[in-house]
Amino acid sequence: MAIEEMKVRDAFRITPSQLPDNRGRFFEAWRLGELTGSSGQPFTVRQVNFSVSHRNTLRGIHGTTLPPGQAKLVTCVRGAALDVVVDLRVGSPTFGMFDTTLQEAGSGIGVYLADGLGHAFLALTDDTCMNYLCSEEYVPGTMVDIQALDPAIGIPWPTTTGLIRSEKDATAPSLSEAVARGLLPTYEEALTSYGPSWQLPHPQHLGR
Template sequence: MAIEEMKVRDAFRITPSQLPDNRGLFFEAWRLGGLIAASGQPFTVRQVNYSVSRRNTLRGIHGTTLPPGQAKLVTCVRGAALDVVVDLRVGSPTFGMFDTTLQEAGSGIGVYLADGLGHAFLALSDDTCMNYLCSEEYVPGTMVDIQALDPDIGIPWNTTGQLIRSDKDTHAPGLSEAAARGLLPTYEQALASYRPAAPAGRRP
């Protein structure tokens, strides 16, 4: 499999190598050793989530306060989605930047997001199912919600119909407002959570 760092620092796109035959195909979605070697970060799965969405459903931008943090490995297991990572870490070299990945169930492509990064996606087909491997159990009151349509972030959703959103996401603050209100994690907090598994020579 190929693991490449995305435009957002500490986010990684995982593209598996598929092995087709007359039965269908097989692929390794990810390996812990390979992910740690690429990211320099620990990753222990403590919770697994699924979301099922109708076409034109927009979920996010969602992040988590630090502590406790919650790194994620997100994969589309049915349907298709435009998956987006946003850097919510105040002081990060890529703060406010985003990167997109087309995730389709047949591709097996996954996206790893370190602590402090935000995640959103637009469902491109009905019955789109996303799988989330999470490094921490969900703690009520620690979720960070940011406006996915914030023009200062400028994500090109290129929607073809009316969006379906939760009330919480619809009324979420923009990135600048959230930063001014002290709702966002800092880059320093994120670095402290990454250091335990960072190999020699890994940049901070």
């Protein structure tokens, strides 16, 4: 598999190598050792979530306060989605920046988001199913919601008309409003949550 760091620091795109034969295909979606070696961060799965969405459903931008934090590995297992990572860590070198990934079920592509990063996606087909491997169990009251249509962030959604959204997503504050209200985690908090292994030398961190 190929693991590449995205434009947002501490977010990684995982592209598996697929092995086709007369029966179909096989691929390894990810390996703990390779992900840890590329990211420098341990990843322990403590909760697994699925979302099923109609076409044009926009979910996010969602993050988590630190503590407890919640790193995620997100994969489309049915349908297709435009997946987006946004850096919500105040003080991060890539704060406010985003990167996009076209996730289609057949590709097996996954996106890893470290603690403090935000996630959103637009369902491109009906019955789009997204799988989330989470490093922490969900704690009520710790979710951070940011406006996905915030022009200051500038995510190039394929469409902004006819969107299906939850009320809390539609009324979420802009990034600047969230900063002013002290809702966002800091980069220093995120580095602390990553632990000592984040300091281990590996190719992705060279030159930082």
